[in-house]
Amino acid sequence: MPLARPGRRLLTCAAMTAASLGLSAQSEPATKKSSESDAIVMSTFEVSTERDVGYFSAETTAGTRTSKPLVELPGTVSIINEAMIKDLKIDRLADALNYGTAGVTSLDIIQDDFSIRGYRESNRFRDGVSQSGFFNNQLYDIERIEVLKGPVALSFGSGTILGGAVNMIAKAPSATPVREVDVSIGGNSFVRGTVNVSDALTDDKNVRYRVTAGAQNDDRWKEMERDNNIFFGSGVDFDFGNSTVSLYGYHYETDSYIYFNDFLTSQTPAAGILEFNDNSTESFSTARGKDVYYDSTDDYFKASMATQLNDDLSFKVLYRYQGLKDRRRIIRGISLDADGYTLNRQDIPFAIDGDTSTVQADLNYLLNFAGMTHDITVGVDYTHSFSRQGLVVLPVDPIDTRNPDFSSDDNLPMGDAIPAFTSDNANYSDVTSYYVSDYLSFFEDKLTLVGGIRWVDVITSRKNRINGDITREETPTQSAPRYGAVYQPTKNTSVYLVHSETVASSNGLNQRGELLPDSVGEMDEIGIKAFDIKLLGGQLFSSVAYFDMAKTNVRVILPDIDPQTGFSIITTTTGDTSKGFEFELGYRAEVGPGQVDLIATHYNAETRNADGLRVPFAPDDVSSLLLKYSWSEGALDGLAIGLGGYFESTKLASTSQTLILDYGNTYDAFVNYSWNDWRFSLNLNNMSDNRYVARYAAPGLIQGSEPRTVRLNVGYSW
Known part of the structure; x- marks a missing residue:
């Protein structure tokens, strides 16, 4: 008789715990400091940056739960490392993906919402665990960003993702002293400061800490907008013989308002490229700043232990908690009268709450047998989450956008006078998954066969907090396989092919809280990789991939507004496919008194629905180029441009085949100068001040692009 789900979960957890306890006495210290080199030996679950070169990184844990060189993975992983983040002075996650990764586009500036290989993926991860939040993730304590293309079930435990996932990696405590302060200033009263301090607390460096604090004030360019936040984070690593225990956490608060604040030329947009109304300028606002807010509080705590049981066996267990409280009041345009200037508006008080607890356990074993090596990893994930969303749509007087008069907004209900929510739902979910994967290498490790599968059990329930109705659903066990092969003619080059799938899972709820149909996805990919190849006096880095992806019941947002909720209608299409190729090419060489770093990306694919028509938000072509020259000697030593x-x-812009968004070209530049312990930089983003419609929801509800920004940064280390 098959085990019931709770029995299977307990058996899996018990087996892994017994293995870790029973074998711990056989171990050699894996995270212990070497007395001769004064270096920390890395755990198999940690990434080493020793082989990183400029903008190019060698290792990742995104392809599996353990650290592996990029060239050994059957699939595409792009890494935005600390060198690029510092040069471009990237503050927000969405701004980090223009360079260094192909086929990833940002859908809006309100929150982290991406299109990856033509599929909308609003999930993002932190240290390999799903990260909730309806705001732009700040990078105060982030060291690198990894983008894994294709299904990510084996790596991150999320079986529903097809396009790919964005994973933020936090800075680890350092065994050597790090003391840094950075201050940036810019237009619209922009001030941002960050302090990062890290060191060892003991002479043997077995206890290490990091403290990061940051704050930002940004009044932006529209009267009603602002982007202010504070951040405090810390981390401690403890080495106990063969084990390392890590405790990380942060507290983040925003006092902001960023939303759709522009409108189109007419109440019925004409076919073609969408354009701003003449009255929808960079300074136009749909309301007063004092009447709106978009505030969030995010608390995060992670505890983990990694143990090297012996030379071939390692174990890791992790617990992560995230608590989210989000309160906002949106006053937005929605439709335009026939006169072309009277904007009808909505007032929407909003509440979001969330709590998520996650446990992960992973066991890795290296088995050498008959000239072959098995790199076997098994693990289990369990996540319990609660989320609540409530709102009410209130009437508010229209405005004449030629000369806006907001005096009638003095009568808006405030505080306890705001009517009760007309939509208020709480969702609970318990997701248990377990996986096994094997990297089987032979022919002196030149050929590797890869196979793995994750099984997922989901139990969800939903409570209507207005009428008390409760619904509960327990889905059958779903599975997501992944298999492929990697051939390495040399240590730094490889050819690979891979097939991977998503689980058959729900698309969630529509705008009225009704279940959408299940969705299934799959991907075939073939590619070539090269890392640090000596060529023409320099070093070459490249990744080229062809992919063929398909997904049924794709979640889409229609341009129509649901009169009952006031929000865009959410539904599903029959299915989408995405076929094409992408490449990422880097080069570094000594030229004259310094060196050149170049990184170029290109993506070309057709994302089409079942009728062969284009799908929303999916461009066919995306390209980027970043070029840097650094002086390392002479009078200009320390300068980089x-x-x-x-x-x-x-x-x-929507499911309509006639409404088009045209982003065009944008250009960025920077100048850095380092002198002793000081660092100075000037960053210019969107230098041509290209203004375009970035997102469309309704004729009176669109989002404009970010204008040109100029910022000066000063940093000091001691």
């Missing part, structure tokens, strides 16, 4: 260009082809 960089120039970047980003191009995105047109894409559909």
Whole structure:
């Protein structure tokens, strides 16, 4: 008789715990400091940066739960490392993906919402665990960003993702002293400061800490907008013989308002590229700043232990908690009268709460047998989450956008006078998954066969907090396989092919809280990789991939507004496919008194629905180029200049085949100068001040692009 789900879960956890306890006495210290080199030996679950070169990183844990060189993985992983983040002075996650990764586009500036290989993926991860939040993730304590293309079930435990996932990696405590302060200033009263301190607390460096604090004030360019936040994070690593225990956490608060604050030329948009109304300028606002807010509080705690049981066996267990409280009041345009200037508005008080607890356990074993090596990993994930969303849509007087008069907004209900929510739902879910994967290498490790599968059990329930109705659903066990092969003619080059799938899972709820149909996805990919190849006096880094992806019941947002909720209608299409190729190419060489760093990306694919028509938000072509020259000797020693260009082809603004978004070209530049312990930089983003419609929801509800920004940064280390 098959075990019931709770029995299977307990058996899996018990087996892994017994293995870790029973074998711990056989171990050699894996995370212990070497007395001769004063270096920390890395755990198999940690990434080493020793082989990183400039903008190019060698290792990742994104392809599996253990650290592996990129060239050994059957699939595409792009890494935005600390060198690029510092040069471009990247503050937000969405701004980090223009360069260094192909086929990833940001859908809006309100929150982290991406299109990856043509599929909308609003999930993002932190240290390999799903990260909730309806805001732009700040990078105060982030060291690198990894983008894994294709299904990610084996790596991150999320079986529903097809396009790919974005994973933020936090800075680890350092065994050597790090003391840094950075201050940036810019237009619209922009001030941002970060302090990062890290060191060993003991002479043997077995206890290490990191403290990061940051704050930002940004009044932006529209009267009603602001982007203010504070951050405090810390981490401690403890080495106990063969084990390392890590405790990380942060507290983040925003006091902000960033939303759709522009509108179109008419109440019925004409076919073609969407354009701003003459009255929808960079300074236009749909309300007063004092009447709106978009505030969040995010608390995060992670505890983990990694143990090297012996030379071939390692174990890791992790617990992560995230608590989210989000309160906002949105006053937005929605439709335009026939006169072309009277904007009808909505007032929407909003509440979001969330709590998520996650446990992960992973066991890795290296088995050498008959000239072959098995790199076997098994693990289990369990996540319990609660989320609540409530809102009410209130009437608010229209405005004449030629000369806005907001005096009637003095009568808006405030505080306890705000009517009760008309939509208020709480969702609970318990997701248990377990997996096994094997990297089987032979022919002196030149050929590797890869196979793995994750099984997923989901129990969900939903409570209507207005009428008390409760619904509960327990889905049958779903599975997501992944298999492929990697051939390495040399240590730094490889050819691979891979097939991977998603689980058959629900698309969630529509705008009225009704279940959407299940969705299934799969991907075939073939590619070539090269890392640190000596060529023409320099070093070459490249990745080229062809992919063929398909997904049924794709979740889409229609341009129509649901009169009952006031939000865009959410539904599903029959299915989408995405076929094409992408490449990422880097080069570094000594030239004259310094060196050149170049990184270029290109993506070309057709994402089409079942009828062969284009799908929303999916451009066919995306390209980027970042070029940097650094002086390392002579009078200009310490100076670096960089120039970047980003191009995105047109894409559909909605399911309508006639409404087009045209991003065009944007250009960025930077100048850095280092002198002793000081660092100075000037960064210019969107130098040509290209203004375009970035997102469309309704004729009176669109989002404009970010204008040109100029910022000066000063940093000091001691």
